Amino acid sequence: MTELKSTRLAFGEALLELAEEGIDIAAVSADTSKSMEVEVLRKKYPGKCFDCGIAEQNMIMVSAGLAATGKTVFATSYSAFTSMRSLEQLRTFVCYPRLNVKVVAGLGGFSAGIEGVTHMALEDIGIVRCIPNLSVFCPSDYYATKKIVKYIGARDMPCYVRIGRDSSPVIFDEKYDFEPGKANLLMDTGNDVAIIASGLILYEALIAAKELTDKYGLGLKLVEMPSIKPVDKKAITELAGATKKIVTVEEHSIIGGLYSSVCEVLCSSSPVKVYPVAVPDIFTESGTPAELINKYGLSGESIVKHVKGLFV
């Protein structure tokens, strides 16, 4: 039985640890302090927490103002809103002046599925990725989230971190290591294909990779790419050199996310083909994350089928 743990809880716990370590943080939310687990911090440090109400644009502006005085600021709401409603505030007033604001965006990908298209962010990474000065991270589980939030909390850098909603499978442990622009090699059974995955969907990629190796005898490399920007160009180039095919797996539109990032690296240097497992360029619908992952071809089973198809 897979252990399940919430990435949002990881965020709240990491905030508390940062405050305990003496980092001068402030957490700003938009009627999302409970849902984003900022309460973990508020219980002990109420003076560090601000809720601007249902006003995401003001949340980012208040964060920018706090950061301009030297504070390390976490602004937190849902991916669909932080990447769109408050996009200009993020671009012009956080990234342009390089203010130390970290947007931690919950309900990423299909994790908000039951709410429908209005609340689901399948375009967010594509939207924010082209903003200069912004780092974009997409942790895969509780431990990765905690590590990434701790990492960025100790550094002066604007970031966008996409996390999930309900508890999701635990993949890593306390030893998880993170560095921007660094991929993690999780499986290496050969050189037939490389699978690069990012975010919570890594769990499905892991299932697929095991099945492809154990059941179908494929030699593959499975790589986690938690840092979408900067992306690990070296790892991508080396994977292209070592294997003949690359498959990307992401809970995001086929436009602008991991697939695009990998292609941007490879198209000038390598003839290796890149095959995307991503959400097509359409609006999806309401459903549980599992239902949507199945319907839109992102499940472990779909990934297996997809990869097998490349070898027919």
Add this chain to the structure above:
Amino acid sequence: MIYKEDLRKEIMLKNELSLKANEIRKLVIDMLYKIGPERRGHPGPALSIAEILACLYFSVMNTDSKNPKWPERDRLILSKGHACPALYAVLALKGYFEKEKLYTFRKVDSMLQGHPDMRKTPGIDMTAGSLGHGLGAGTGMALAGVMDRKKYKTYVIIGDGETQEGLIWEAAMYAGNMKLDNLVVIIDKNRFQSCGDVCGIVDVDPLDKKFMSFNWEVVKCNGHDISSLLEAFGSPHANKPLAIIAETVKGKGVSFMEEDNSWHQKAITQEQYEIAMKELHEKNSSSAQ
């Protein structure tokens, strides 16, 4: 006798601030003319805030041009960032950078961007320009002051037309709720926006009632009268942020620019430049008397 001395000081201060406002105007016209028509800036909206900036930088605010990032300083956000020639002029007068830099405004490689950039220009406390954003940023700075128990105040200058932006009201609601008595917004009420009269496009009045209902203390003043402005800045506002509605004239100080909205953004010809500078020089000598 003490009263007489106070009165003398007050008159001197008023004269000094009027002269500073006039200096700001002269620099604004001079730089906007000299940078040439390709880089044309916004004379009208810059001229309407000359007295407001003179009062803030030469009397009200606690700043240090030798130490622009001094943590205890009062902060200013020019949310109506297109009026930045006036802000750049006052910063040059205060010695944040040499006056010569003013003539690089809007030029490639310049420290003076088309709209304020806090990373490029010493003395700029917040990047600004896209309208509606300064009040929220000011709210954040004021909250930081509360968190750190610091005494500084944060001043935000917005335009009256700018209050059409929804984000102004998100910020006003939050700042009022947080009872931020270290936050002051100055509304430069020159009654014009890019395309015409504010009231003819989307009327924003009554601004006083709007801010009051958002739990702000509100005072009105004449934005070109030094005494009126200083009195407004001195208004008590315990447990509330302060909104100063400053009645101003767009293009103030240059006869042919006053109330003529074509000067919202326009290049100045040589002939116009000469007339404008002559008028401003004459004002200088009249207020010096």
